Structure formats: structure tokens, C-alpha cells
């Protein structure tokens with residue numbers, strides 16, 4: 001089967017385009033990666049090259065040895081993914097040490113996988129282990145309202161989680177584990193990857209101060225939906241702050257969250273309800 005006709009590639013392209021349409025991907029902003037299932041690799045095996053040169057990932061992901069990923073290219077625009085997936089995307093294979101990758105398909109006009117490959121792969125490794133293998137998608141976007149809040153709220157997991165939970169009743173059900181916050185760091189390297197993946201051990205969402213957000217999920221719908229839900233909640237919070245300077249006349253109370261958790265069968269850590 002042609003790579004571009006495979007269902008997982010179609011799903012990836014649709015998600016990239018949905019993110020573009022939301023306004024989360026100015027220029028080359030954001031990146032997306034998908035850990036390809038074994039049977040999906042076999043579907044497209046005929047189109048995968050084994051000639052690519054092995055290159056250093058820049059970090060170590062031993063648990064991902066031999067895995068294949070579909071990723072966006074560095075400097076590529078999300079708005080172009082739907083028009084030219086072979087130019088904007090790549091399938092990469094990880095070597096047996098989990099130290100190097102090689103391009104097996106895509107980036108036909110040259111280039112390299114996203115500069116955030118270390119963060120994507122370290123997050124994949126952590127989430128694959130934490131989820132028992134079910135998480136396959138890591139998504140980085142630049143949604144404006146979440147970024148705006150990183151200039152206003154204290155950069156604390158507890159503050160972001162509680163404030164965003166309060167803005168929409170669905171939020172504690174959609175991200176019951178909460179949200180982690182990474183202080184401002186230089187993007188693209190190992191240090192920010194280590195800090196983010198450390199938070200991803202407990203959360204499915206990590207916010208990068210003054211930059212953007214990372215989400216992890218099982219499939220394209222759940223991961224896109226998670227990004228969408230957090231950003232929608234952030235938009236409501238920005239409106240509340242804009243109208244009132246942050247004073248809420250009424251909001252959801254700790255005991256109401258506890259009641260919600262019981263009925264919806266989720267566990268909400270008490271540290272976010274204090």
C-alpha cells in the first residue's frame with residue numbers, strides 16, 4: 001500500500017490540518033508524531049527505504065528501539081501537510097540502541113524531522129510505559145490562550161490545573177490527572193525534553209511557558225480533543241480575566257469537583273482541590 005493511502009497517515013494529515021484551521025500553527029509552529037503499529041508498518045513496508053543514514057537523536061530512548069514513527073518535518077508548515085505529505089512528513093525508524101534514527105520515507109525535498117524530536121521521543125517512551133502501550137500520539141502546538149496565561153498565572157501545576165478545571169465542567173473528566181508546567185527553557189534540545197517527559201510520567205498535558213503545549217493520547221481524536229479542550233478552557237479563562245481582572249463571582253467548588261469525580265468515575269488528586 002502507498003504510505004499516503006494508509007489509514008494512519010490519513011488520520012495524521014487530518015489532525016495536522018485541523019490544528020492549522022484552529023490557528024495553532026503559525027508558520028512552522030508545532031509538530032506531531034505517531035508511534036506506528038507493527039501491522040501498519042507492514043502495510044507500507046514496500047515503500048520504506050533502508051538506505052537512510054543513521055543520525056543521532058540527541059537523547060536516549062532505549063525502550064523505543066526498533067519502533068517506527070510518522071513525524072512532521074522541521075521548518076515545515078502545518079498548512080502544507082494536506083497538500084504535500086511527502087514533502088512535509090517523514091517516517092523514521094529508531095535503531096536497536098534507541099540513540100539514532102533514520103528516514104525511511106518522506107521529506108522528499110530534503111530536511112530533517114522536527115527539531116523537537118528529542119521531546120517527542122522521550123514523551124513517547126514515558127507515555128508508552130505509563131499507558132501500557134496504548135498511547136501513540138504526541139502533539140505540540142502553539143495555542144494563543146494557553147500561552148497568554150503563562151504570562152499571568154503562577155507557573156505551577158496546581159494553579160493551571162485548578163483554574164482550567166474551573167472553566168468547563170468537562171475538564172476534570174477529560175484531563176483528571178491535571179496539567180504540568182515547564183518554566184521557560186530553550187526549545188529543541190535534550191534539557192527541555194527531560195523536563196517535559198518527567199511531567200508526562202503523571203500528566204497527559206504539559207505547558208511550555210511562553211511557548212505552547214504538549215499533549216499525549218491514544219489516538220488522533222483523543223489527542224486533538226485534549227489540546228482543543230485545554231485551549232478552549234484557557235480561552236474562557238482569558239475572557240474572565242479580561243472582563244474582571246480575575247475576580248470570579250461564582251465558580252465550581254472543591255466539594256462539587258469531588259461529587260463530579262464520583263459520578264463520572266474519575267480520580268481527582270486532592271492536591272488540586274486544596
Ligand code: 13P
Nearest residue numbers: 028030031074075114115
Ligand atoms: P519544527 O519546525 O522544528 O518542528 O519546530 C517548530 C516548533 O514549534 C518548535 O518548538
Ligand code: ZN
Nearest residue numbers: 029030211212
Ligand atoms: Zn514550538
